[in-house]
Amino acid sequence: MQWKTAISNVNDGQEIIRGYNLHELVENKSFVETVFLIWRGKLPTVKETKMLNAMLTAMIDHGVGVASAMVPRMVASVGNDLHVSVAAGILALGGNKHGGALEGAAKFFQTNVGVSDLEFLLKSLKEKKVRIPGYGHRVLSHDNRTDTLFTVAKETGLYGKHCSFAVTVGEALNKISSKPLPLNMDGANAAILSDMGFDWRIATGFFILGRVPGLIAHTYEEMMSGEGIRRLDESEIEYEGGEI
Numbered sequence: 001m002q003w004k005t006a007i008s009n010v011n012d013g014q015e016i017i018r019g020y021n022l023h024e025l026v027e028n029k030s031f032v033e034t035v036f037l038i039w040r041g042k043l044p045t046v047k048e049t050k051m052l053n054a055m056l057t058a059m060i061d062h063g064v065g066v067a068s069a070m071v072p073r074m075v076a077s078v079g080n081d082l083h084v085s086v087a088a089g090i091l092a093l094g095g096n097k098h099g100g101a102l103e104g105a106a107k108f109f110q111t112n113v114g115v116s117d118l119e120f121l122l123k124s125l126k127e128k129k130v131r132i133p134g135y136g137h138r139v140l141s142h143d144n145r146t147d148t149l150f151t152v153a154k155e156t157g158l159y160g161k162h163c164s165f166a167v168t169v170g171e172a173l174n175k176i177s178s179k180p181l182p183l184n185m186d187g188a189n190a191a192i193l194s195d196m197g198f199d200w201r202i203a204t205g206f207f208i209l210g211r212v213p214g215l216i217a218h219t220y221e222e223m224m225s226g227e228g229i230r231r232l233d234e235s236e237i238e239y240e241g242g243e244i
């Protein structure tokens with residue numbers, strides 16, 4: 001069986017990651033720099049490192065109420081191991097109304113950034129009831145994480161045409177929307193990743209990387225809490241089926 005890979009080469013006496021000696025990376029580079037290297041094939045600049053670090057920090061957790069935090073806690077509460085519970089959380093975060101919006105928004109920005117008639121595009125998507133990933137939030141009317149991330153993007157010179165486009169889309173979208181649709185953290189991260197040159201197909205990888213520490217924290221807290229089995233109380237369940 002023959003495999004070709006440009007990622008790594010490991011044999012007795014030599015461990016190479018993307019052309020760099022693993023041991024030199026261990027001694028001299030941060031985890032974030034090495035993530036950039038292994039996903040992109042080259043080491044990041046100081047500014048790219050700062051931006052990526054900011055993005056991953058912003059993703060780390062957003063409360064116990066979201067599906068990807070609630071699910072691993074439920075799974076852990078019935079006695080599953082940490083890796084099973086965290087894997088369940090990862091499975092819950094890819095949906096297009098949750099972390100999967102990062103990939104969807106990056107695809108939308110990269111596909112449409114040069115569009116000539118944005119208003120027409122947004123109106124036709126609204127008629128088809130298509131939601132633009134990266135806009136809206138169940139709880140927040142404004143996502144402050146977007147402001148903070150764009151501040152860092154401007155400081156590092158990484159605020160480019162996709163970030164500008166994301167803001168323009170937000171303004172146009174809110175003119176035709178029945179409720180405020182803030183550019184949320186996924187939308188901001190999608191725009192910045194696009195300006196950094198990342199393909200939308202790898203975007204979910206960033207959300208997994210950024211959020212897994214939060215999922216581990218929730219799972220571990222649940223395992224140590226002594227809470228026991230979590231299940232809905234009878235008072236929270238309304239039976240709508242037929243009677244015997």
Ligand SMILES: CC(C)(COP(=O)(O)OP(=O)(O)OC[C@H]1O[C@@H](n2cnc3c(N)ncnc32)[C@H](O)[C@@H]1OP(=O)(O)O)[C@@H](O)C(=O)NCCC(=O)NCCS
Nearest residue numbers: 096097098101130131132133134135136137138178184186
């Ligand atoms: C996040 C989200 C699920 C929150 O939904 P919500 O606040 O419960 O909003 P609702 O589902 O009640 O939708 C209310 C209206 O806004 C519209 N809407 C909501 N998000 C929209 C979006 N991103 N693009 C276009 N229209 C949107 C809905 O179509 C609906 O329109 P209508 O009243 O004309 O039927 C929703 O905004 C969404 O799907 N966003 C895109 C995915 C995303 O970015 N997810 C990451 C969240 S951090």
